[in-house]
Amino acid sequence: xxxxxxxxxxxxxxxxxxxxxxxxxxxxxxxxxxxxxxxxxxxxxxxxxxxxxxxxxxxxxxxxxxxxxxxxxxxxxxxxxxxxxxxxxxxxxxxxxxxxxxxxxxxxxxxxxxxxxxxxxxxxxxxxxxxxxxxxxxxxxxxxxxxxxxxxxxxxxxxxxxxxxxxxxxxxxxxxxxxxxxxxxxxxxxxxxxxxxxxxxxxxxxxxxxxxxxxxxxxxxxxxxxxxxxxxxxxxxxxxxxxxxxxxxxxxxxxxxxxxxxxxxxxxxxxxxxxxxxxxxxxx
Numbered sequence: 001x002x003x004x005x006x007x008x009x010x011x012x013x014x015x016x017x018x019x020x021x022x023x024x025x026x027x028x029x030x031x032x033x034x035x036x037x038x039x040x041x042x043x044x045x046x047x048x049x050x051x052x053x054x055x056x057x058x059x060x061x062x063x064x065x066x067x068x069x070x071x072x073x074x075x076x077x078x079x080x081x082x083x084x085x086x087x088x089x090x091x092x093x094x095x096x097x098x099x100x101x102x103x104x105x106x107x108x109x110x111x112x113x114x115x116x117x118x119x120x121x122x123x124x125x126x127x128x129x130x131x132x133x134x135x136x137x138x139x140x141x142x143x144x145x146x147x148x149x150x151x152x153x154x155x156x157x158x159x160x161x162x163x164x165x166x167x168x169x170x171x172x173x174x175x176x177x178x179x180x181x182x183x184x185x186x187x188x189x190x191x192x193x194x195x196x197x198x199x200x201x202x203x204x205x206x207x208x209x210x211x212x213x214x215x216x217x218x219x220x221x222x223x224x225x226x227x228x229x230x231x232x233x234x235x236x237x238x239x240x241x242x243x244x245x246x247x248x249x250x251x252x253x254x255x256x257x258x259x260x261x262x263x264x265x266x267x268x269x270x271x272x273x274x275x276x277x278x279x280x281x282x283x284x
Contacts, residue, residue, distance in 0.1 A: 001014045001015060001016060001041065001042030001043065001260060001261075002014070002015045002235075002260070003015070003044075004239075004241075004242045004243065005242070006045070006071070006163070006195040006197075006242045006243075007162065007163060007189070007193050007194045007195030007196065007242070008162060008193040008194070008195070009071075009101070009102070009137070009138050009162060009163070009195055011045070011071045011101070011195075012044075013044065013045040013071060013195075013242050013243055014042055014043045014044045014045050014243060015235055015242070015243040015244065015260060016038075016041070016042075016043050016045075016243060016244060016246055016256060016257070016260050017043070017045045017046070017047050017197055017242075017243045017244065017245045017246065018035070018038045018043050018045065018046040018047065018245075018246055019047055019199070019245040019246045019247060019248055020046060020047060020048035020049075020052055020055040020056075020058075020059060020248075021048075021049070021052045021055060021215075021248030022034065022055075022215060022246075022247070022248040022249050022250045022253075023035075023048075023052070023053075023054065023055040023058040023059065023250075024052045024053030024054060024055050024215070024248070025053050025054060025215070026054075026058065026250070028058060028061065030250065031058035031059065031062070032061070032062060034250040034253065035059065035062050036062075037253065037254075038246075038253065039066060039069070039070075041253075041257045044069065044070050044071060045070065045071045045073070045243060046059070046070050046071070046072055046073065047073040047074075047075075047102075047165075047197075047245055048073070048074050048075070048095075049074055049075035049076075049077075049104075049106055050074060050075065050076055050077070050087050050090065050091050050094075051075075051077055051106070052248075056074065056091055056094035056095050057094050059094075059095055060094050060095050060096040061096070063095050063096050063097050064096050064097070067097055071101045071102070072095070072097065072100045072101050072102075073100060073101060073102035073103070073104060073140070074091045074095065074100050074102075074103060074104070075103070075104040075105070075106035075142060076088060076091070076103065076104075076105065076106060076123065076127075077105075077106040077107050078123055078126075079116040079117065079119075079122060079123055080121055080122065080123060081121055081122065081123060081124075081125045081126045082126070083123070084123035084126035084127065085126035085129065085130070088103060088126065088127070088130050088135060088136070089135070092135060098134075098135070099134055099135050099136060099137065100135075100136050100137075101136070101137045101138060102136065102137065102138045102139075102140050102162070102163060103127055103130060103131075103135075103136040103138070103139060103140070104139070104140035104141060104142050104163070104165065105117050105123060105124070105127070105139075105140070105141045105142070106142050107142065107143060107144060108141050108142065108143045108148075108151060108152070108155065109143040109144055109145040109147065109148055109151065110145065110147055110151060111151070113143070113151070114151055114154060114155060117141075117155075118158060118159070124139075124159070127139045138162035138163060138195075139161055139162055139163075140161055140162055140163030140164065140165065140195070141155050141161050141163070141164055141165070142164075142165040142166070142199075143165075143166060143167075144167060144199070144200075144283075145167070145283050146167070146172065146175070146178055146281060146283045147181075148166045148167055149166050149167075149168075149178065149181040149182045149184070149185040150181040150184070150185075152164045152166050152185055153181065153184050153185040153188050156185075156188045156189070156192060156194065157188070160192070161194060162194060162195060163194060163195035163196070163197070164185065164189060164194055164195070164196050164197070165197045165198070165199060165245065166182075166185065166196070166198060166199070167198065167199050167200045167283075168182060168198040168199075168200070168201070168234060168238075168241070169200050169201050169202075169203055169230060169233075169234065170229075170230065170233050170234075170269070170270070170273040170274075170279070171203075171273075171279045171280060171281060172200075172281060175281070186238070186240060189240060190240055195242055196240055196241050196242060197241065197242055197243050197244070197245055198234060198238075198241055198243075198244055198245070199244075199245045200218070200282065201230050201231055201233075201234045201244045202220045202221045202226075202227055202230045202231070202247050202252065202256070203216075203218045203219075203220060203221075203247075203282045204218070204219045204220055204221050204226075204276070204278070204279060204282075205218065205219050205278055205279065205280045205282060206218055206219065206280075206282050206284050207219050214247075214249040214251065214252065215248055215249045216247050216248050216249050216252075217282075218282035219282075220247050220249065220252060222252065222255065223255075224255055224258060224259070225272060226272065226273070226276065227252070227255040227256060227258075227259045228255075228258070228259040228262065228263065228264060228269075229264065229268070229269040229272035229273050230259070230269070230273065231244060231256060231259035231260055231263065232259065232263040232264045232265070232266070232268070232269040233266060233269035233270060233273060235260075235263065236263065236265065236266040236269065237266045244256075
């Protein structure tokens with residue numbers, strides 16, 4: 001699997017990042033198999049969160065045996081110093097490790113969220129304390145809306161975050177305002193040597209009223225041609241992006257592994273995705 005430098009962390013990261021939301025409500029057997037398949041596929045970057053259901057607990061029995069082989073990231077959505085500090089320590093217990101490589105302020109999606117993380121008594125001092133005490137190495141920020149690139153750019157102007165996790169796919173980029181905000185963020189990331197990962201590469205549309213066939217909160221692409229096009233477009237068009245977080249559904253992983261291994265050109269990917277007539281924003 002291709003490796004790309006993850007900003008100033010200097011981690012040579014797999015371009016696929018294991019998104020552990022898919023472990024939120026599965027058996028330990030399913031989790032073990034999924035994590036092992038990711039490792040065997042060449043993934044060395046694993047991203048989870050305290051509020052991904054049971055994901056950290058499912059990862060815990062597996063982490064000690066591979067800790068020196070992987071870059072491990074988790075997240076807190078707490079908005080006060082004390083609550084964030086408690087959650088960081090609980091995540092370490094659940095993951096059965098004495099430190100994580102990256103701790104991210106999770107779901108910073110709008111102006112109110114931005115105000116909360118920088119407020120007096122907000123969570124940032126807890127992350128800084130954790131870094132000083134060796135419980136974490138780097139501090140990042142994440143978000144999940146069309147406004148996220150704009151919000152994350154402003155966050156980088158206010159604080160020296162080490163990483164950003166923000167949405168990007170072919171459909172979102174077709175919206176002029178989103179594209180403009182994403183390029184503003186991209187410029188800041190490059191100037192500040194911040195690690196950039198993206199999410200929602202294979203998101204197709206909201207579920208609307210149809211039966212939900214997967215654990216994802218949006219309907220994903222689930223055929224090889226479309227998954228290959230979606231992955232190829234993001235990784236080919238933006239070499240600054242270190243990697244794509246895989247969708248929170250274990251059954252989609254083989255399609256994503258195949259897509260990374262047999263990418264098509266950006267022009268080919270654009271042609272394939274432009275023909276999808278029900279492709280639209282999942283942020284509704």
